[in-house]
Amino acid sequence: MARWIPETLHEHFRFSFKTNNVLYESHTEHQHLIIFENDTFGRVLMLDGVVQLTEEDEFVYHEMMAHPPLMAQPEPKRVLIIGGGDGGVLREVLRHPSVERAVLCEIDQSVIDLSRRYLDFIAQGAFDDPRAEVVIADGTKFVAETDERFDAILVDSTDPIGPAIALFTREFYSSCKRALNEGGVLIAQSGLPFLQGDELRDVQKSFRALFADAAAYMMTTPTYIGGPMALSWGCDDPARRMPERERLKARVDQIKGEMKYYTPDVHLAAFALPAYVARYVHG
Known part of the structure; x- marks a missing residue:
């Protein structure tokens, strides 16, 4: 079953990425980090729930x-x-x-x-x-x-x-x-x-x-x-x-x-x- 990973950049605004493959997820010494794959944007890096980059853009x-x-x-x-x-x-x-x-x-x-x-x-x-x-x-x-x-x-x-x-x-x-x-x-x-x-x-x-x-x-x-x-x-x-x-x-x-x-x-x-x-x- 696909997982939807949300980003809440603003308290009144949220969107989500669909993924079937989480490559890595953990709390580092400084922040929450997750790397996953999305069929449109490729691999995605998020820190503390905010998108940092995607492979495609x-x-x-x-x-x-x-x-x-x-x-x-x-x-x-x-x-x-x-x-x-x-x-x-x-x-x-x-x-x-x-x-x-x-x-x-x-x-x-x-x-x-x-x-x-x-x-x-x-x-x-x-x-x-x-x-x-x-x-x-x-x-x-x-x-x-x-x-x-x-x-x-x-x-x-x-x-x-x-x-x-x-x-x-x-x-x-x-x-x-x-x-x-x-x-x-x-x-x-x-x-x-x-x-x-x-x-x-x-x-x-x-x-x-x-x-x-x-x-x-x-x-x-x-x-x-x-x-x-x-x-x-x-x-x-x-x-x-x-x-x-x-x-x-x-x-x-x-x-x-x-x-x-x-x-x-x-x-x-x-x-x-x-x-x-x-x-x-x-x-």
Whole structure:
């Protein structure tokens, strides 16, 4: 008999995935984790009852988390990923030939281990790339203490529940800014504005206090139900966010493999916000 696995992203809104095969389920040291198969979306990873990725549409989030900030840099060399234990953002970062070092800081070793065991199609060998380094640590502590400086910091977090709560504070974002090189970009997952507008508003309030250029951009991932998802952008160089289309195209042409979502036009259009989203961004 099929099992229906629910996601309750919002107290007034629930949907479910049908599965005939649960590959793994447990409570880790930090959170509830389940990996299962769905006939439409393939393998699915959920943490604390919220979908993190599916096999069929993971490319949307991972490409949009990684490429807009890296395309903003002339030659990004050092990148820090907070969270992202599945390896998808790391995979996309390492597609940039200029990247010399990519540090992934994940609090939960089991997310990495289980992703490598059951979801190896996500990282596609990224964990074994000599440019990659994995640090098992609290991301807030890592950025507060590191002496390294990065061209981009990508906060690939869950929503602000459980261990991720600390990744949504002004103190954490301030530490991230300290760890950026001049002109570096900070990106933070900021929820679905239609259902989680307060989350985007709070992140943007912190970014506006810290950066000369604070903005948000959007993407549509089918399994993130409830409208398009927002990512917050922070940088002290306003010119970085909207490069010329031809420059973006030239950079895309340098990347190995085919893009499934990101294009120069998508980059530029993603920052055009619906009015209801813009109200959260501009306060």
